[in-house]
Amino acid sequence: MNNLLAKQNLTTQDLQMLASEMDKRKKSTGTTWLLWFFLGGIGGHRYYLGKTGSAIAMTLTLGLLGVWTLIDLFLISGMIKKANEQIEAEIIQQLQLMNHARNREVAVGKE
Template sequence: MNNIYAKQELTTQELQMLASEMDRRKKSTTTTWLLWFFFGGIGGHRYYLGKIGTGIAMTLTLGCFGIWSIIDLFLISGMINRKNTEIETEIINELNLMKNAKNNGATAV
């Protein structure tokens, strides 16, 4: 929800850059579900979503013998949304850093 307020501060060009970067960096729902289906028992989908610690735990316990994989069936959509929101926030922060650097460079000259 915080990204809505941050996006209001962006120019049209920056919003286009945001959309372009999101298309490139966002995590795919289809890929995540395929990883869950084929490698869910060893946490393949969690590695893909950047949850390395719990991915390792799933690998070492074989997903608690499948129980964890069944639980993730209900959690995957939320994990994908949270990761994509996190990626969007990172991109917005990068755009703001670029804007600030550009403004500071212009005032220094």
Template sequence: MSSLIQKQSLTGEQLQLLASEMTKKQKSSGTAWILWIFTAGLGGHRFYLGRIGSGVAMMLTLGGLGIWAFIDLFLLSGMIRETNERIENDIISEIRLIQKAKANSEAAAGKV
């Protein structure tokens, strides 16, 4: 919901940039599920989603001897959604930073 509010203040060009960057950076549900199917005990799906710490813990415990891997069956969709939301928020922050930098350089050029 917060990214929806953040997106309302973006221009059309910025929204296109956001969509383009999301296409490149977002995590695929299909890939995450395939990784869960084949590497659940080794935490491959967690590594893919950027959860390195818990991925290492799963790898060392063989997915909590399968229990943790089974629990991820129910948590994986939420993890994918959270990861993609975080990526989107990061991109929006970068766009705003670029926008502020442009405004500052234009203001500095106007003072000179």
């Protein structure tokens, strides 16, 4: 929801840059599911989604002998969505910083 509010202040060019960067950085649903299927017991999908702490715990416990892996079956979609929202928020923040710096340069140039 915060991303939606932040996007309102972006120009068309900024939104195009956002879409381009999201295409490059977003986490793939297919890749995540393949990692869960083949490496779920050791947390491969969690490493991919940036959940390193819980991924290490899964590796050390072998996914609590498969129970945690099965639970993740129901959680993966939400984890992918949250990871992609975080990536989008980071890109929006970078765009806002670039715009702020550009506006300061213009303001200083006018003085």
